[in-house]
Amino acid sequence: MRHVLVLNGPNLNxxxxxxxxxxxxxxxxxxxxxxxxxxxxLGLVVDFRQTNAEHEMLAWIHAARGVYNAIxxxxxxxxxxxxxxxxxxxxxxxxxxEVHLSEPMEREAFRHTxxxxxxxxARFAGMGPEGYVxxxxxxxxxxxxxx
Ligand code: CA2
Numbered sequence: 001m002r003h004v005l006v007l008n009g010p011n012l013n014x015x016x017x018x019x020x021x022x023x024x025x026x027x028x029x030x031x032x033x034x035x036x037x038x039x040x041x042l043g044l045v046v047d048f049r050q051t052n053a054e055h056e057m058l059a060w061i062h063a064a065r066g067v068y069n070a071i072x073x074x075x076x077x078x079x080x081x082x083x084x085x086x087x088x089x090x091x092x093x094x095x096x097x098e099v100h101l102s103e104p105m106e107r108e109a110f111r112h113t114x115x116x117x118x119x120x121x122a123r124f125a126g127m128g129p130e131g132y133v134x135x136x137x138x139x140x141x142x143x144x145x146x147x
Contacts, residue, residue, distance in 0.1 A: 071094065104125065
């Protein structure tokens with residue numbers, strides 16, 4: 001079985017509780033359950049995590065090398081600020097897929113820079129929790145052995 005690490009950054013633990021007009025009504029636990037269920041259908045084991053501590057996110061990425069086949073990440077605000085996250089993701093040996101619930105490019109100018117995008121193999125944004133499903137489907141098809 002292929003193993004996928006799905007990472008979520010700061011404040012995403014508040015999903016479904018605050019700002020439903022921006023991020024929808026699904027909680028992070030709902031999205032985690034959706035990802036695990038979709039993973040079963042796609043033949044992926046999904047490890048779904050969230051942290052508000054950047055050092056913890058960096059440690060998870062460092063430890064992912066050689067353990068997980070791919071990373072899907074909604075880095076939340078760190079997307080727009082963290083060169084440390086960019087550098088850590090660069091050390092990972094599998095594909096990195098960038099995910100956002102909203103489309104940052106259609107929001108405030110300070111969200112228009114992504115430090116994840118230059119190293120992301122794919123990006124899904126602006127489709128709510130479906131973006132996570134699309135990321136897993138992309139990972140499943142990208143790693144399927146050729147004919
Ligand atoms: O659209 C996304 O998924 C974002 O990554 C969400 C981040 C934002 O900084 C990015 O620009 C786009 C913010 C996550 C904060 O989540 C909250 C959820 C509920 C209430 C307050 C914040």
